[in-house]
Amino acid sequence: MRVGLFPTCLVDLFRPSVGFASAELLGRAGCDVDLPEGLTCCGQPAFNSGDRKSAQALARQVIAACEGFDAIVVPSGSCGGMIRRHYPELLAEDRDWAPRARALAERTHELVSFLVDVLGVETVSAACARRATYHDACSGLRELGIKAQPRKLLESVEGLELTEMPGAEICCGFGGTFCVEYPEISNRMVSDKCVEAEASGANLLLAGDLGCLMNIAGKLSRAGSAIEVRHVAEVLAGRLDEPPIAAARGEDAR
Structure with a gap:
């Protein structure tokens, strides 16, 4: 199967290791992985801000770049949800x-x-002797139904103990432009998320969306927490040589 990997803007700019981990997981599953030429932003920030004209232009660019592949795989529920749920509406x-x-x-x-539901992958070859908790990012959970799939694969990681936060499905407060437009509300939400992460006893926090991860990592860091933050793909691929995720440079000190 010829698969086009859409790494997303945040992965490209802040965490390329997530893209490499994603490509490795797809390759192990038997996919022929390539990077579509001409990819830029999926258009979600413009779409969420009501700028439909810009969002439509970006959607057309992505569509043209991604034609010719059997599947397009995105290590992000928010960007994946934008393409799956909102492109047809945007260009209807x-x-x-x-x-x-x-x-x-x-x-x-x-x-x-894709790994679990389409390719039928049930286990991965990776080891991580840590206690982890998982944050369910909003778009992946609510738009794409991603809940059991990451947990199924994480169960097969040697040495990993998964402990659940009671509010795993509650938004972290990032929400793309939401954290810019409503910083006080966003700060309260990510503060609550970090309190729950600490209470879980985990020393590793995982999720499938880099925006959420950078938001949570920034708050944990400012609180002096020892919890490390990583994208789930990095653990599943066993690519733990990179330092844990940190907040984006220039982020305000919420």
């Missing part, structure tokens, strides 16, 4: 692009969902 009135948007939506999958 465009006679030429609407069918292409629907076709891409049908072939696009979030990484762990």
Whole structure:
């Protein structure tokens, strides 16, 4: 199967190791992995801000870049949800692009969902002797139904103990532009998330969306927490040579 890996803007700019881990997992599962040429942003920030014209232009660019692949895989529920759920809506009135948007939506999958639900992967070859907790990012959970899949694969990681936060499904407060438009609310939400992470007894926090991870990592760091933050793909691929995720440089001191 020829798979196009859409690494996302945040992975490209802040955490390339997530892209390499994703490619490694797909390769181990028997996929021929390539990077579509001409990829940029999926358009979600513009879409969420009401700038439909810019979002449509970006969607067309992504669609054109991703044609010719059997599947497009994204290590992010938010970007994957944008393509699967919102591209068809965004271009519904465009006679030429609407069918292409629907076709891409049908072939696009979030990484762990693709591994488990499409390829039938049940175990991975990785070891991580840590106690971890998992944050369910909003878009992946609510738009794509990603809940059991990462936990299924994490169960097969040698030495890893998974402990659940009671509020694992509650938003971390990132929400793309939400954290910029409503910083006080966002800060309270991520503070609550970090309190629950500490209470879980875990020393490692995992999720499938880098935006959430950088938001949580920044708050944990400012609170002096020893909890490390990583993308689930890095643990599943056994790529733990990189330092844990940190907040984006220039982030305000919420």
